[in-house]
Amino acid sequence: MDGIHDLGGVDGFGAIKVERNEPVFHEDWEPLGYALGFLGMGLNWWTADQIRHAIERMEPRHYLSASYYERYLTGVASLYVEKGTVSQQQLEDLAGGRYPLALPATPGAQARTQEISYAVGETVLVTNTHFKGHCRMPRYVRGKQGIITHIAPPFPFAGSAGHGLEAKLEPTYHVRFQAKDLWSDAEENSSVVVDLWQSYLEKAP
Amino acid sequence: MDGIHDLGGVDGFGAIKVERNEPVFHEDWEPLGYALGFLGMGLNWWTADQIRHAIERMEPRHYLSASYYERYLTGVASLYVEKGTVSQQQLEDLAGGRYPLALPATPGAQARTQEISYAVGETVLVTNTHFKGHCRMPRYVRGKQGIITHIAPPFPFAGSAGHGLEAKLEPTYHVRFQAKDLWSDAEENSSVVVDLWQSYLEKAP
Amino acid sequence: MTDHQSTSNMAPKARRARALETALADKNLIPENYVEKITQIAEHKWDAKNGAMVVAEAWVDSEFRERLRTNATAACAELGFSGPQGEYIVALENTATLHNVIVCTLCSCTAWPVLGLPPDWYKSFEYRARVVRESRTVLREMGLDLPAEIEIRVWDTTAETRYMVLPCRPKGTEGWSKEALADLITQNVLIGVALPEV
Amino acid sequence: MTDHQSTSNMAPKARRARALETALADKNLIPENYVEKITQIAEHKWDAKNGAMVVAEAWVDSEFRERLRTNATAACAELGFSGPQGEYIVALENTATLHNVIVCTLCSCTAWPVLGLPPDWYKSFEYRARVVRESRTVLREMGLDLPAEIEIRVWDTTAETRYMVLPCRPKGTEGWSKEALADLITQNVLIGVALPEV
Numbered sequence: 001m002d003g004i005h006d007l008g009g010v011d012g013f014g015a016i017k018v019e020r021n022e023p024v025f026h027e028d029w030e031p032l033g034y035a036l037g038f039l040g041m042g043l044n045w046w047t048a049d050q051i052r053h054a055i056e057r058m059e060p061r062h063y064l065s066a067s068y069y070e071r072y073l074t075g076v077a078s079l080y081v082e083k084g085t086v087s088q089q090q091l092e093d094l095a096g097g098r099y100p101l102a103l104p105a106t107p108g109a110q111a112r113t114q115e116i117s118y119a120v121g122e123t124v125l126v127t128n129t130h131f132k133g134h135c136r137m138p139r140y141v142r143g144k145q146g147i148i149t150h151i152a153p154p155f156p157f158a159g160s161a162g163h164g165l166e167a168k169l170e171p172t173y174h175v176r177f178q179a180k181d182l183w184s185d186a187e188e189n190s191s192v193v194v195d196l197w198q199s200y201l202e203k204a205p
Numbered sequence: 206m207d208g209i210h211d212l213g214g215v216d217g218f219g220a221i222k223v224e225r226n227e228p229v230f231h232e233d234w235e236p237l238g239y240a241l242g243f244l245g246m247g248l249n250w251w252t253a254d255q256i257r258h259a260i261e262r263m264e265p266r267h268y269l270s271a272s273y274y275e276r277y278l279t280g281v282a283s284l285y286v287e288k289g290t291v292s293q294q295q296l297e298d299l300a301g302g303r304y305p306l307a308l309p310a311t312p313g314a315q316a317r318t319q320e321i322s323y324a325v326g327e328t329v330l331v332t333n334t335h336f337k338g339h340c341r342m343p344r345y346v347r348g349k350q351g352i353i354t355h356i357a358p359p360f361p362f363a364g365s366a367g368h369g370l371e372a373k374l375e376p377t378y379h380v381r382f383q384a385k386d387l388w389s390d391a392e393e394n395s396s397v398v399v400d401l402w403q404s405y406l407e408k409a410p
Numbered sequence: 411m412t413d414h415q416s417t418s419n420m421a422p423k424a425r426r427a428r429a430l431e432t433a434l435a436d437k438n439l440i441p442e443n444y445v446e447k448i449t450q451i452a453e454h455k456w457d458a459k460n461g462a463m464v465v466a467e468a469w470v471d472s473e474f475r476e477r478l479r480t481n482a483t484a485a486c487a488e489l490g491f492s493g494p495q496g497e498y499i500v501a502l503e504n505t506a507t508l509h510n511v512i513v514c515t516l517c518s519c520t521a522w523p524v525l526g527l528p529p530d531w532y533k534s535f536e537y538r539a540r541v542v543r544e545s546r547t548v549l550r551e552m553g554l555d556l557p558a559e560i561e562i563r564v565w566d567t568t569a570e571t572r573y574m575v576l577p578c579r580p581k582g583t584e585g586w587s588k589e590a591l592a593d594l595i596t597q598n599v600l601i602g603v604a605l606p607e608v
Numbered sequence: 609m610t611d612h613q614s615t616s617n618m619a620p621k622a623r624r625a626r627a628l629e630t631a632l633a634d635k636n637l638i639p640e641n642y643v644e645k646i647t648q649i650a651e652h653k654w655d656a657k658n659g660a661m662v663v664a665e666a667w668v669d670s671e672f673r674e675r676l677r678t679n680a681t682a683a684c685a686e687l688g689f690s691g692p693q694g695e696y697i698v699a700l701e702n703t704a705t706l707h708n709v710i711v712c713t714l715c716s717c718t719a720w721p722v723l724g725l726p727p728d729w730y731k732s733f734e735y736r737a738r739v740v741r742e743s744r745t746v747l748r749e750m751g752l753d754l755p756a757e758i759e760i761r762v763w764d765t766t767a768e769t770r771y772m773v774l775p776c777r778p779k780g781t782e783g784w785s786k787e788a789l790a791d792l793i794t795q796n797v798l799i800g801v802a803l804p805e806v
Binding site: 218224231234238241244260269274285291301304355357358360381387398399 | 418419423433439444445448513518534536537538542544561564
């Protein structure tokens, strides 16, 4: 989905603030999102991709106003509610206030059936397609050409895994783009490498 | 700028909520943004484009969490502070709390010097350029091809007018795009017409 | 990550609005009754009833309709409707096979003199984000279910043209007065998310 | 427009977190000490000191360096570093003309076993939005001013590969112990927003 989470290249954000001697967690509730998320993964109730997608599905205002661990918690809580383990009402009663969850998921996608493989050094084209579900192709590379620098081992296709569907194993490719090809005002002498599932790529024309 | 305000086609937003018998203003402070904005325009302190750009320059979290009239107020207040009429500290003292303003502007842009005009019915290409200042070319048409349906009279080029620079008068063109050419999952049998300054367009290849 | 400071501990928006007003008033920058006058204009002069009269006039007077098609700014001014955000108006004519809808994805530009200030839903992120990409679904959610064979054309108000929709005259309104016809035209009809209902 | 209900009147996040924990505990879904164990692992086992040892080893042992280049997952496992978010690790070797930087623009994926949980700034919208488009400016703002002739290569962690940066060994560290070398490698160095400082 071309959601609010797809932040690469979005203008208007200010300076990056670095905290000195930062602790791993700032508040003692923060590990709960990870811990309870792993719990459901251990029960095979969902994949890491489903957690990521549940976070992406947060109402955009909530996504952008929430801290990282609040987003993670919200994604995991949404999955427990969608699984039927607990209801939103129960969570609100326990929390003593509103407990916003992710918006509903749209249908997932299958990887391309046709096997098209690419070689290191080959120029490829990122597909110019749009999909409202879980998608690990950032919109800043859509329709762009880059060069394959490395082939990673097969992993479950995110468009399926993010929706709890059986996911085809597909290699992912490290594709290098000249930053200027992505943004005309990008930094000189810089490039961006994006790790893309095979289904996100096409032969260059 | 490819800012948070550039919302066309962004996924993840929920249902549109319509209020029955809606009043023009819901709270009595709401007209102040418009009124005090017009005041500065009347003094030739800024253009409508500068107000728009000041709103776009709001910190993205603030932009997305604010109501429409709060955004307008914030843009106008930012221009008064940037003009030196009042300081942020004075505003915070008067308001009795934090008074966030827009982030600083980047330099403006000039319209293209070269005159390239287009005819109704002609296929044109939207420039594949990126600019961090005020830009009235939504990112969803960048690099896309459409057909000119109408030529509107010359208006000051937004890239300059949004920064208080002298702005070349340039016609704007109504350009029709097939929605499917903009988003592969767009609605069937639908099109989008965007009103684009001449400098945002190129001859189609 | 702690919450970002930009949205925490802000002064309430009403107090921020009044703070700016007070600061400018202290410098004698605000003419007497300036804010009240603007508010009056916004609440009463910029009104969708104006656009409704333009549509009714076009439905009963084919010569006016032609002037509206070729120069809507002048045609609206004939009826007394002009002013800020109405400097260049274009009327979008619906046909049996084409339905027009207006949006401003980048901010919320609207033809104030004929449409009035836009409603909140028009300014919502939901409408701005979705109507260009999912026009048919958005219209259906808003209660306008158009047949698949009607093309939906969405007009994004990205420069200085300001739009109004000129809907088809409904059947069964033959011989109606202009006033009665104008009563069929709501602000939502002029934006294109509704059709006149007899 | 009134503020959207999604962000108003929410229960505080700590209470939302505890509410989910309580609901699951009430159903006996949480094994004893489960949350505490995860917290311990996150705070102590996943640690940038691990990545620092990998870098130090690569600096002193050219055969290990070669194994790290060809199969970083196995090379890290040799030193005992593996686990979730470390299933496929790739080491990014800096050279005299190339500087590597890691980001995850879509969420905040990181090689936990060797980098530890990432710092807040890495997860910030600012870093995620800006570093791909304005890498040199972002690095300069963060205190790393690279000469124009050095290419900056930004690695966006969009699939399952997890990255670590292998920086150039600083001059003046000849003969140093692995422990002393590892002390030069901070989490920021492993991400690529800093260089080892002697």
